[in-house]
Amino acid sequence: xxxxxxxxxxxxxEQKSFEIIAQELGEHPFTPEQFPVVQRVIHASADFELGxxxxxxxxxxxxxxxxxxxxxxxxADVQMVEAGISRPRLEKFGDGSVHCFISDPDVAExxxxxxxxxxxxxxxxxxxxxxxxxxxxxxxPTALLELIRLVEAGEAKPGLIVGxxxxxxSAAESKELLSKLEGVPFITxxxxxxxxxxxxxxxxxxxLLAVKE
Amino acid sequence: xxxxxxxxxxxxxEQKSFEIIAQELGEHPFTPEQFPVVQRVIHASADFELGxxxxxxxxxxxxxxxxxxxxxxxxADVQMVEAGISRPRLEKFGDGSVHCFISDPDVAExxxxxxxxxxxxxxxxxxxxxxxxxxxxxxxPTALLELIRLVEAGEAKPGLIVGxxxxxxSAAESKELLSKLEGVPFITxxxxxxxxxxxxxxxxxxxLLAVKE
Numbered sequence: 001x002x003x004x005x006x007x008x009x010x011x012x013x014e015q016k017s018f019e020i021i022a023q024e025l026g027e028h029p030f031t032p033e034q035f036p037v038v039q040r041v042i043h044a045s046a047d048f049e050l051g052x053x054x055x056x057x058x059x060x061x062x063x064x065x066x067x068x069x070x071x072x073x074x075x076a077d078v079q080m081v082e083a084g085i086s087r088p089r090l091e092k093f094g095d096g097s098v099h100c101f102i103s104d105p106d107v108a109e110x111x112x113x114x115x116x117x118x119x120x121x122x123x124x125x126x127x128x129x130x131x132x133x134x135x136x137x138x139x140x141p142t143a144l145l146e147l148i149r150l151v152e153a154g155e156a157k158p159g160l161i162v163g164x165x166x167x168x169x170s171a172a173e174s175k176e177l178l179s180k181l182e183g184v185p186f187i188t189x190x191x192x193x194x195x196x197x198x199x200x201x202x203x204x205x206x207x208l209l210a211v212k213e
Numbered sequence: 214x215x216x217x218x219x220x221x222x223x224x225x226x227e228q229k230s231f232e233i234i235a236q237e238l239g240e241h242p243f244t245p246e247q248f249p250v251v252q253r254v255i256h257a258s259a260d261f262e263l264g265x266x267x268x269x270x271x272x273x274x275x276x277x278x279x280x281x282x283x284x285x286x287x288x289a290d291v292q293m294v295e296a297g298i299s300r301p302r303l304e305k306f307g308d309g310s311v312h313c314f315i316s317d318p319d320v321a322e323x324x325x326x327x328x329x330x331x332x333x334x335x336x337x338x339x340x341x342x343x344x345x346x347x348x349x350x351x352x353x354p355t356a357l358l359e360l361i362r363l364v365e366a367g368e369a370k371p372g373l374i375v376g377x378x379x380x381x382x383s384a385a386e387s388k389e390l391l392s393k394l395e396g397v398p399f400i401t402x403x404x405x406x407x408x409x410x411x412x413x414x415x416x417x418x419x420x421l422l423a424v425k426e
Contacts, residue, residue: 192259
């Protein structure tokens with residue numbers, strides 16, 4: 001076997017990828033502000049259909065940039081999202097903290113007692129602490145449903161909701177509900193697809209914009 | 214807004230999802246042994262095309278189960294993979310350790326010195342320690358390319374390679390090369406798609422099989 005001449009230069013790899021994405025995506029409905037976010041989602045998923053399914057409120061990208069510049073924390077629904085979010089850029093503006101409560105012993109205990117998901121209990125816990133945070137929900141539809149309920153009840157005040165859970169039960173429905181939510185900036189996508197790398201790539205795209213502009 | 218009656222029962226959600234997947238997937242080329250792995254990948258991605266693109270060596274599922282039962286460690290290419298792999302089932306057979314070297318300071322330093330990716334240097338480091346391990350590569354094509362090179366040079370002896378990196382540059386090529394590798398069991402998929410949740414869901418499916426059978 002001979003090796004094909006594959007590049008091993010990290011920056012070259014990223015630059016080439018972005019060129020291919022821009023080329024293959026062709027016409028699209030996104031604003032110049034939204035495009036870098038869409039591009040990074042496609043980069044993380046190699047899925048143009050998923051990229052095209054993204055939905056933004058008009059103020060979403062700016063709200064994300066401002067939340068990061070104000071040093072607001074990130075709330076992640078699952079540990080994979082927590083692990084993927086790049087810290088160094090966040091730390092330029094605050095303590096760069098990313099919170100994920102889903103594996104806390106008190107959350108597991110409460111979920112068992114209430115016969116509900118740990119994601120729901122973790123969402124209630126985070127809502128008590130982090131006004132103005134960016135919520136990054138990539139996995140658990142029940143986390144997103146609970147966050148929407150808390151927002152409507154005036155019990156949660158996110159700076160931006162990144163709601164892109166994946167799956168066959170409740171995921172598409174939860175994002176459909178989010179897409180109708182008023183008064184809070186959000187980024188979501190329609191359909192079953194989504195996932196932790198999508199949530200992560202959106203937050204990382206926003207922190208890149210926060211640093212650059 | 215009224216809430217649609219969405220379930221919040223974790224086991225009910227999973228069971229319903231698996232029913233939908235089996236129904237919608239219809240005919241497929243996978244063996245009964247491989248099917249639970251495919252099902253879990255589709256569950257994690259909501260992507261039937263991705264599920265159908267999976268490729269197994271005939272001994273791959275059994276090799277994965279045996280490696281887990283022998284308490285062999287998991288090597289992850291990135292922290293998102295490390296974060297997603299479920300530990301409790303692994304801990305029934307060993308210390309449940311999942312290793313990821315990509316953020317080690319010595320790896321970063323060496324990569325800079327060699328003008329190469331941290332993923333390549335991290336792969337070399339892990340290969341020195343973990344004979345018989347399950348390698349879970351969900352993100353970095355260069356990690357998979359380096360692992361293939363090390364296997365061919367006799368310098369790495371994986372128990373199973375789960376090689377499903379995602380992306381536009383080198384990902385598809387690295388998986389094409391893996392699909393031709395001889396002498397090592399592997400699970401991969403063809404094309405650009407893949408990602409951390411795919412690698413994670415494959416390893417978690419294998420540990421479920423290791424516990425059940």
